[in-house]
Amino acid sequence: MTPPRTSSSVLVGRGGELAALVRTVSAQPSVVLVEGEAGVGKSRLVRELVRRPEVGGLRVLAGFCQPLREPFPYGAVLDALRTVRVRGSLSPVTGVLRALVPEIAEWLPEPPARPGDPRHERHHLFRAVREVLAAAGPALLVVEDLHWADDGCRHLLRFLMSDPPANLAILVTYRREDAPGGMALGAAYRPPAGVTGAVVELGPLDRAQVKDLAAGILGVNGVSAEFAAKLHERTAGIPFVVEEVLRVLPEADWRLLDDVSVPALLRDAMAERLDRLPVAGRRIAQAAAVLGVPASEGLLARVAAVEKTRTALNHALHSGVLFEHDEMRYGFRHALAQQAVYDTLTGPERQRLHVRALEALEDVTPRPVMQLAEHSRRAGRSADWLRNGEAAADRALEVGDPSTATHLYQRLLDEASLTPADVDRLAVKLGQVARGGIDQHDPRTTLERLLNDRRLSREARGEVRLNLGFLLVRQFESVVQARMQIELAVEELADHRPDLAMRGRAVLGQPFVGATPLAEHLRWMRVVDSFIERCDDPAVRYSLLANELGSRLSIGDRGVLAELDRLPAGADDVETRRHLARANCNLADACMLVGHFDLARDFLDKGLRLTVGAGVPFTASTGQSTQIHLDWYSGDWGSLVSRAGRLLEEYRELLPVAGEISLVLGCLAVARGDWEEAERYLAESGVRSVENSITPIALGGFAALTRLWLERGDVARACAEADRGVELLRRKGVWAWAGELAPAAVDAWCAAGRVEDAAKLVEELSAGIADRDAPLAGVAVRVCRALLAVARDEDAVFLLQDARRAADELGLAYYSAVLSERIALCGDDPAALGEVADRFDALGASRDAARCRHLVRGAGVATPSRRGRRGYGNALSPRERDVARLLSQGHTNREIAEVLFLSPRTVEQHVARVLRKLGVTSRAELVT
Structure with missing residues (x-):
């Protein structure tokens, strides 16, 4: 892997501050103070400033203060003078700089006699520096890290800032926490009259800015929202810390962030600050590092075991080691600073402090189970760790945080001292939470390992295997393996947990997974339906109906809509709400697949409302991808690319969600003519591995690829994609899903002269949906017959108009426009194509709009005058x-x-x- 850059090529989140610097330094004489904590980006901001064309006329003179115990007097300012080139005569006083700055001696007069009074000698030096700067101007004097400056340097800068030359701008950077009295010059400063001044305070970046910075450093188009959130949490948005973390991170995976070691520069900086603290202050900081979260003064005192807590805490705050996070709660600026201090403790010291933290927190109400779990583990108290860890995981699940629950169950299962009963209980809990969550890889690894754990009972093994299968079924390249695991689990659970075995059969009956023929799914569905009829447990019945009703509706079963009263309208208990949320989201997806779009939106609205607070992020994610797909069909494309892109970032590892969103983004790219982008997205829709795909999404992918290659004029490739798609359709046997593929395939085959193949497909489709409730496929039949008529040189206008009416009834905005284009061409009415082009433009289908206008021009039709149309000025047309x-x-x-x-x-x-x-x-x- 190519190592990431160590910084972003684009300045992120500092536009306002940079503009303020440009305005101020452009108005000499001027003084700017840039304040911010270590790593916040002061130096980077200065570098960007000097690159700006507005500052190009200024000679930049830069000096840097160093953290030396015996700094060279006036060192930073004198260093800045080394590059000065002066033309013209200077007064004798400037000669005092010949020995101090030998690089410019040739431009300086001989030094005057040294005055006997040191105060006069210093005044000569100050005057000389000011005169040389004036002669070198217009100039920008930059002094960085002024908090490390010696007193002489500060006095010299105060002298210059009090009366700067008319052609000089002065800019200094400093850390308030390390400067004497928290002031850049050691005392208050205010620009005198006639001098432009500005104080620019740099704060940390917010989450969105960290996201942009990470993408810039890694050299990618974007990173996931989850990765950005975790990176922001770890670094507190401090750019240097972000850069250091990304420098050592092998890839942009948020799961790796907790394991990133503290960057060396940050570790050394924190060690230096700790060394400057008195013993009591250092112990308070170490107690805060062990507690890990902002804590009150009293809690810090108990863990640190210090007496004069207030004084010690003030030392830690003034030094910048600790910060006040909210009212009277104190901790570290970011997680890596906390880790740096934690790492200074020896093993026995850490254990002792964790024991104290555990004892102190036991008395807190309500019990902070998450903190108690962590301190129990680190203190080496196994029984307490099991008790508190499991309670924390259960609590996380109750409040809708399955990711945290998953992590805790996994860590508990890594303990070698667990009894078989403990392993059974925790393994089942882990599988249950993983099944409803969106974390894919870590639970899979743990569940697979548990299947070989001898401590796991046969009863628990079947449930663990079942949950593993549920997890695998939504992972890329794992659908075939998922079915194998679920079938094994059904056998293991059949005798002692028939309800769970039936849930496995319900998933095997879901027809939209992989390339398994419909007949195989129907066999499982009949078994599940029979069980539901005699099931007395409402929770089990609702769980199975959530799968079964959606599965049957998705293949066009006409009886499903009459059976919806088998589900309650709502529920007070969380478990039933979860089943109802899944049922409604599944029904919404099924309605969308077959073409009941209005009904799909009703189910989706109810399903997503039920997911709120139910702790079912996977169900919520599938609902959001269904929403994206519905908006594609209805032509609601205004913000669709950005919305779909954000969801794809968040759910990239979930096959059902990522595949569907990739399909929509690919279709949008085809309509815009973004060929490479379209191919990239459509490759992720399941077309490259149909055995491990969500079948209707893969069929849509083949349809879009067929349209893409037809549009690019490559009929052979279009036919190849259509052939593969139709092969999958025939193998699967669900003709209700042919709504997009069949017209695309017929179009491609007719273009290639394969009219008989096209006719055969139309007859198969007509027969396949004859007894099915499949409005979208019904529109497809009309479109296909019209296309066949065109290919046979028959009068096709009436058939196309009939197909367009059917598309309009379903609200298919884009396909209605496509059919309108065909009608204009068949009716030899090129002038109508201008109106069609406007319809495409309104949708955002720029390639289609351009094609229509090209046809209008080719036909020699006069285009309307632009008089009266809006002007765009400086905005883009x-x-x-x-x-x-x-x-x-x-x-x-x-x-x-x-x-x-x-x-x-x-x-x-x-x-x-x-x-x-x-x-x-x-x-x-x-x-x-």
């Missing part, structure tokens, strides 16, 4: 937005011309306007 989007993806003018059906000359003109309006000087800058 719709066509310029299309060009800008393609430019930002790195496309050449010729490629853009191909996508938008424009001439290269026209594209060149659009590119020039885009660059001008966006205020960038090159295509490369736009890409950045």
